[in-house]
Amino acid sequence: MNKIYQNNILRNIQKYIPIILLFISVLNEFDFNDFGLIYFSFNFSYILIFYYSLKKSESLGYIYIFIAGLINDIVVGIPIGISSLMYLILCGAAAYLRNITLRPSLIKDSIFFLITILIINSLLFMFLNFVFDYELNYFDQIINISYTFFLYFLFAKLFDFLEKNILGNRHAG
């Protein structure tokens, strides 16, 4: 009885790993200040949301993504609701790609991801700059987008490994 109960707890924890990762990433906002890397920043939340919305949509609920967006807005200090909107658009794009894809391929996924984050960041830039009067640095934005795109390959492989070998989900990827 005790073993069954423990197994249930473990299964629940495994099920919520993507959500836990998402909340940690928005609450923590990983940065690389300590290592003195000036031109290095990427958006881990974008990668996580896109990957899981595409490959395993039941792992991340839309409500959780919406709440994560609100938290991100507060931590970063931008108007509340804007990150939620961007995250949900990203989810929509991933869901659209999932519907039209017959044979998944990492290259095609990543190109679609690049186009989506370019659109999302442009929207974000327009909202912040024209509506809310925030000044943003183009250079920082481009660096952020580039690193997010390049690191998508790495994290996609990492999440595949996590799903297949650690969480035991044979259909992932």
Place this chain on the structure above:
Amino acid sequence: METSRDDFVIALRSAFLKKGTQQRFSLLSLIFFSIILLILGSFNFKAINYVKVAIKEIVYRSSFIVSGPENFLKNNYLIASNHFKLYEENKKIITELNYLRGKDLSQKINILENIKYKKLIDDYFIGENETFAKVLIDKQSPFLRSIIINKGSKNNIKLGMVVLDEGYLIGKIVEVNFFTSRVLLISDINSKIPVSLQPGDTQAIMSGKDKQEGVLQYVRDKNLPEINEEIQVLTSGAGGLFKSGIPIGTIVVDDEIFANNKEDKIVDFHRDFSQLKYVKVVSFSKEKNILDLLSKDDAETLNKEITETNQQQETLRILLEQKKIADEIRIKIQKENNFLRNERIRLKKESEFLRDKSVRLKNEILIIKKNKIENDEIEFLKMNLFYGHKCRKNMINNLYKVGTPEYRKCVLKKGLKK
């Protein structure tokens, strides 16, 4: 063509309208909800503001807890790297300390004189409502460079208050919650600070540029002093928000800037914004200065203090001179002492060598003497064998008794010869 458009619409509809197995809301409804939230937020809708404040209080605390492991690793990394740098730093600090000790009193005089003159022109600000705060979150995103501190309206923090780190300007308060506040760092692109460049007293506006740099705007090249030394960037006090003279950073003026006539003048900040732990939040107000007996007394006290400090400086200068002379004498005596010590060691060695030599000679003489006696004895014994009967006393002659010196003399002379 028609089929392809239908497929697109179906896929889009499925993506945005279809609810998943455990989804309570469709994507589209949540997108609309976000947009409504944004619009109401931009109009400062009261209910949204309350929700915002409540979420902020929870999120800031949670973020502090979630960042715990990262902060732990960061602190350990810093401790380790500082440990390795300790020796070099110590040497550097000792040199700097000696240099700064001399400058300390001059600076004190300057400060007192500065206060005196500022009071005279009615521009003397005093710090009021000083609060020390801990940095809860210092994540600087590409969008906004800001930090969250653990003091809010409960601790009398107000919008626009100045935030300092060890006396250096790092930002101002832009958002106040009940327990927490947000500080917009001067490295943010949205931060505009009226600054003054010293020497030269050139006025400019400084905006953030990079994690550790700011950029000067509205400053003409011809106004920059043509000197090859660091230009200090201080708050000018224009606009009345900041007190004048708070240090911000430096501009290194080199020939390249003048040669290329560069547009951007980069300010290198004194503080490292990624290492902030505790900050001071302060607001400044003008000291009420009424020209009455009290202010006159104040001025007199100030003058007295300046004179005293001048005297102290003179005493210190004399003491330093004395110390210098004493040091020189000490070094000279030390040298002499060393020379004498070496001489003593040398002489000691020499005397030991001579003593050894004399002992050796004495021993040799003794051996020679002993040998000579032995040789004489052998000679006597030899002669005694041949000539002993010629000198020995018996019944028939009246010669010498054996063993007497006369007998010995007789033997050595090969028998009795009168």
